[in-house]
Amino acid sequence: MDTHRDTLPPPPLRVAIAGVLAALAGVAAGELVAGLSRRLTSPVVAIGDRVVDAVPQPVKQLAIDLFGTNDKLVLLGSILLVLVVVAAGIGLVARRHLIAAMVAALLLAGAATLATALGPTTPLPLGLLPGVATAVVALPTLWLLVDRGRVPVATPAADDEPVGLVVPTTTASGPVEPDVGPTRRRFVLAATSVLAGSVLSAGLGRLLGRRFSVADERADLALPEPADVADAVPAGAHPDVEGLSSFVTSNRDFYRIDTALEVPQLSAADWTLRVHGMVDEERTWSYGELLAMPSVERVITMTCVSNEVGGGLVGTARWQGVRLADLLETVGVDPAATQVVGRAHDGFTAGFPVEAVGDRDCLVAWGMNDEPLPAAHGFPLRLVTPGLYGYVSATKWLSEVELTTFDALDAYWVERGWAERAPIKVSSRIDTPEPFARLGRSTVAVAGVAWAQTRGIDAVEVRVDDGEFREARLATAVGTDTWRQWVFEWDTTDVEPGRHQLTVRATDADGTVQREERTPPFPEGATGWHSQAVFVDG
Numbered sequence: 129m130d131t132h133r134d135t136l137p138p139p140p141l142r143v144a145i146a147g148v149l150a151a152l153a154g155v156a157a158g159e160l161v162a163g164l165s166r167r168l169t170s171p172v173v174a175i176g177d178r179v180v181d182a183v184p185q186p187v188k189q190l191a192i193d194l195f196g197t198n199d200k201l202v203l204l205g206s207i208l209l210v211l212v213v214v215a216a217g218i219g220l221v222a223r224r225h226l227i228a229a230m231v232a233a234l235l236l237a238g239a240a241t242l243a244t245a246l247g248p249t250t251p252l253p254l255g256l257l258p259g260v261a262t263a264v265v266a267l268p269t270l271w272l273l274v275d276r277g278r279v280p281v282a283t284p285a286a287d288d289e290p291v292g293l294v295v296p297t298t299t300a301s302g303p304v305e306p307d308v309g310p311t312r313r314r315f316v317l318a319a320t321s322v323l324a325g326s327v328l329s330a331g332l333g334r335l336l337g338r339r340f341s342v343a344d345e346r347a348d349l350a351l352p353e354p355a356d357v358a359d360a361v362p363a364g365a366h367p368d369v370e371g372l373s374s375f376v377t378s379n380r381d382f383y384r385i386d387t388a389l390e391v392p393q394l395s396a397a398d399w400t401l402r403v404h405g406m407v408d409e410e411r412t413w414s415y416g417e418l419l420a421m422p423s424v425e426r427v428i429t430m431t432c433v434s435n436e437v438g439g440g441l442v443g444t445a446r447w448q449g450v451r452l453a454d455l456l457e458t459v460g461v462d463p464a465a466t467q468v469v470g471r472a473h474d475g476f477t478a479g480f481p482v483e484a485v486g487d488r489d490c491l492v493a494w495g496m497n498d499e500p501l502p503a504a505h506g507f508p509l510r511l512v513t514p515g516l517y518g519y520v521s522a523t524k525w526l527s528e529v530e531l532t533t534f535d536a537l538d539a540y541w542v543e544r545g546w547a548e549r550a551p552i553k554v555s556s557r558i559d560t561p562e563p564f565a566r567l568g569r570s571t572v573a574v575a576g577v578a579w580a581q582t583r584g585i586d587a588v589e590v591r592v593d594d595g596e597f598r599e600a601r602l603a604t605a606v607g608t609d610t611w612r613q614w615v616f617e618w619d620t621t622d623v624e625p626g627r628h629q630l631t632v633r634a635t636d637a638d639g640t641v642q643r644e645e646r647t648p649p650f651p652e653g654a655t656g657w658h659s660q661a662v663f664v665d666g
């Protein structure tokens with residue numbers, strides 16, 4: 129190229145920085161465009177969504193084991209990290225082969241566009257926009273920064289020339305590198321402008337995106353009083369022991385598990401629930417119509433199949449909504465249907481046996497603890513089904529209920545190897561004392577929760593070290609669909625000072641004793657007794 133006859137390629141550090149900044153500018157443009165419409169997704173989040181859908185089960189389990197419920201942040205961070213490394217590489221290629229680097233950048237932006245456009249909620253061709261914006265901004269930026277990084281032949285910059293935002297033009301001994309200063313300054317100026325522009329547009333995009341929040345809409349909604357309310361939780365259901373879980377879990381403390389990288393913000397104003405498939409006559413209800421139907425309130429304990437022994441992926445709420453049985457009665461179910469599938473706006477599915485709709489209170493819930501469902505817990509509508517793990521029964525952001533058969537449809541997690549039928553296993557957890565607590569020599573209240581939804585808890589036993597299991601005192605049962613609290617008064621003067629191991633096991637009302645053998649959550653829920661060490665003072 130003629131204009132470059134009197135310049136040399138930029139130093140490697142400059143081109144690497146050029147690559148990274150061009151990528152960031154592209155990402156920022158994607159964020160900005162995604163903020164323009166509620167139906168658009170940021171390319172980074174879209175890539176994350178595709179990864180979540182595609183990664184094999186062992187990898188997913190590893191991510192959950194390593195990062196717990198922070199796995200989503202870690203995923204988004206990893207995507208950005210990979211992007212930075214790849215972009216730096218593209219920058220280095222651009223040093224000598226600008227066209228090749230531009231092609232690589234185009235492919236990268238193309239992948240982002242594909243990820244965004246392939247989203248199940250993405251309307252085309254509008255959905256192409258964030259990805260296209262990424263390419264339209266990243267490619268010229270790369271070209272510009274590489275060009276600005278070139279060095280005059282007269283004074284080639286050393287490869288290790290530092291690129292700083294403060295350009296030293298003099299030292300104690302006088303002026304240095306008179307020709308490099310201006311070219312370096314030119315690059316730093318371009319790079320800083322790109323960085324500032326990126327931060328601004330990404331920030332603006334995020335700011336614009338906030339107007340899709342359903343927070344105000346939720347706050348303004350007036351929920352009806354259910355015709356059939358649940359009794360207040362009796363005082364006897366919650367022993368007064370410090371460190372014991374509250375009986376009803378607050379919305380804020382309720383565990384959250386789903387595949388959504390960003391909490392969906394879905395307006396109830398135009399929300400509909402379509403019930404279809406193997407039915408006599410399909411029907412669609414608006415959110416308002418469902419709110420106007422005779423409703424019920426039920427206290428139900430939900431559990432995630434991924435809950436480890438002793439873990440916190442279990443919670444109890446007062447749920448308000450309509451019985452799914454009432455909706456199914458209206459549409460008329462084909463007797464050959466075996467599976468009820470709840471489908472979310474994004475295509476997520478969870479399916480369970482049709483009989484469950486008749487033999488328990490399966491709810492299309494619109495309320496959680498007397499509030500409209502929080503966005504993270506499924507606003508505007510979700511399913512809540514007692515006795516079945518959430519992944520088969522509790523679709524959030526519910527847009528469809530489909531009557532089908534187990535042969536015809538594998539729901540989201542079943543497709544990924546998890547069990548097709550997933551009743552909740554009888555389980556128990558020690559809430560207090562905490563692991564490795566130091567205990568005085570007195571009577572110590574060991575307390576916790578136990579659950580076997582739809583059956584109920586008949587016994588909880590506690591064992592100290594290798595001793596006999598002894599019965600704990602059961603708190604008042606609220607119902608068979610909720611957990612039950614328990615207390616075991618332990619006289620620590622009975623034991624030697626030092627380390628002791630407390631172990632709990634529960635028995636459900638069918639007589640099934642919690643299994644001792646430790647097995648992991650995959651594919652149908654963990655088993656094993658919860659056990660923890662404490663220290664008794666001398």
Ligand SMILES: Nc1nc2c(c(=O)[nH]1)N[C@H]1C(S)=C(S)[C@@H](COP(=O)(O)O)O[C@H]1N2
Nearest residue numbers: 383384385386387432472518519522523524
């Ligand atoms: N749309 C949608 N619904 C979903 C999920 C999901 O990923 N997407 N996860 C399910 C799982 S695995 C569980 S355990 C429950 C958790 O509900 P919560 O987050 O309100 O506790 O939601 C279920 N419903």
Ligand SMILES: [Mo]
Nearest residue numbers: 432433518519
């Ligand atoms: Mo779950």
